[in-house]
Amino acid sequence: MAGEDPVREQLEALGEFIRSQRKQAQLSLRDLAERANVSNPYLSQIERGLHEPSVRVLKAIAGGLNLSVETLLGRAGLLGSPTDPDEGPTATEHAILADPYLGDDQRASLLAVYRSYVDRVRQPRPAEDEPAP
Amino acid sequence: MAGEDPVREQLEALGEFIRSQRKQAQLSLRDLAERANVSNPYLSQIERGLHEPSVRVLKAIAGGLNLSVETLLGRAGLLGSPTDPDEGPTATEHAILADPYLGDDQRASLLAVYRSYVDRVRQPRPAEDEPAP
DNA sequence: CCTCTTCGCTAAGTAAACCTAGCGATCGCT
DNA sequence: AGCGATCGCTAGGTTTACTTAGCGAAGAGG
Numbered sequence: 200m201a202g203e204d205p206v207r208e209q210l211e212a213l214g215e216f217i218r219s220q221r222k223q224a225q226l227s228l229r230d231l232a233e234r235a236n237v238s239n240p241y242l243s244q245i246e247r248g249l250h251e252p253s254v255r256v257l258k259a260i261a262g263g264l265n266l267s268v269e270t271l272l273g274r275a276g277l278l279g280s281p282t283d284p285d286e287g288p289t290a291t292e293h294a295i296l297a298d299p300y301l302g303d304d305q306r307a308s309l310l311a312v313y314r315s316y317v318d319r320v321r322q323p324r325p326a327e328d329e330p331a332p
Numbered sequence: 333m334a335g336e337d338p339v340r341e342q343l344e345a346l347g348e349f350i351r352s353q354r355k356q357a358q359l360s361l362r363d364l365a366e367r368a369n370v371s372n373p374y375l376s377q378i379e380r381g382l383h384e385p386s387v388r389v390l391k392a393i394a395g396g397l398n399l400s401v402e403t404l405l406g407r408a409g410l411l412g413s414p415t416d417p418d419e420g421p422t423a424t425e426h427a428i429l430a431d432p433y434l435g436d437d438q439r440a441s442l443l444a445v446y447r448s449y450v451d452r453v454r455q456p457r458p459a460e461d462e463p464a465p
Numbered sequence: 466c467c468t469c470t471t472c473g474c475t476a477a478g479t480a481a482a483c484c485t486a487g488c489g490a491t492c493g494c495t
Numbered sequence: 496a497g498c499g500a501t502c503g504c505t506a507g508g509t510t511t512a513c514t515t516a517g518c519g520a521a522g523a524g525g
Contacts, residue, residue: 206388215436219436223440251388252387254384266429268405269430270430272387291427291431294423294424298423300450301450305449309446316435316438
């Protein structure tokens with residue numbers, strides 16, 4: 200009975216993603232917090248998955264990281280509609296294929312790199328339970 | 333200009349949209365509330381723009397209306413980052429950033445490869461650096 | 466050694482999201 | 496006329512998001 204807590208895992212994944220993006224941009228916790236107009240302790244708690252941030256905060260964090268809101272929301276498990284079962288594992292592949300800024304050689308090698316990363320090492324996603332519509 | 337309150341207008345627009353969708357589906361307040369696992373008074377307040385619903389509630393309401401969350405957020409004007417009006421190569425970047433099958437270092441290096449291809453000039457502020465894997 | 470700064474985190478409080486209980490109005494039915 | 500069911504909303508309390516104040520560790524100089 201005392202089973203898993205998928206929402207907590209989702210929160211932790213979101214937090215780790217934010218933290219990795221922040222470090223990649225070489226920002227301190229206080230720095231990003233100031234950019235996003237949130238307090239640094241709260242941002243710390245978000246990054247450790249202790250709280251579920253609101254849409255407003257999520258948007259502000261995305262702005263502070265120069266990311267789109269869709270990216271963060273998707274990472275937060277928000278995207279993915281009940282009537283649109285586009286669960287294709289290759290949304291990235293489609294984006295690469297449709298990207299008009301890539302030359303054909305570049306497109307091919309980028310696709311090759313991506314496939315070498317994900318090809319057979321399909322990381323097990325946290326259990327996503329769908330109540331059948 | 334100082335008199336406007338854009339956040340409240342957004343909330344009201346979102347609420348009116350939810351209400352119109354609910355009536356179009358011929359659902360009562362209590363009905364949709366039960367589908368979305370929220371209380372009916374709270375749903376009433378959301379529809380009148382008195383509260384900003386959390387991500388969890390937003391997702392549940394979208395599910396109860398058989399809508400995608402993007403539709404709800406887009407209608408509310410919550411999508412579209414203020415710092416990222418770019419429509420071009422960001423689509424691929426977003427896909428890479430949101431890809432759940434990539435590890436963080438894989439994500440970073442794939443992103444670096446892509447950016448080197450499109451020779452993207454990033455904003456002057458954040459230092460963008462890729463630690464070599 | 467000591468001081469100054471910056472890092473991330475904890476503790477305790479305030480503000481807001483969210484729920485349960487219940488009210489007045491409107492409908493159909495006998 | 497009533498009674499009962501259902502509509503949306505208000506009033507109050509509980510839970511959670513979010514803030515301000517401050518602690519201890521780690522590095523840079525004196």
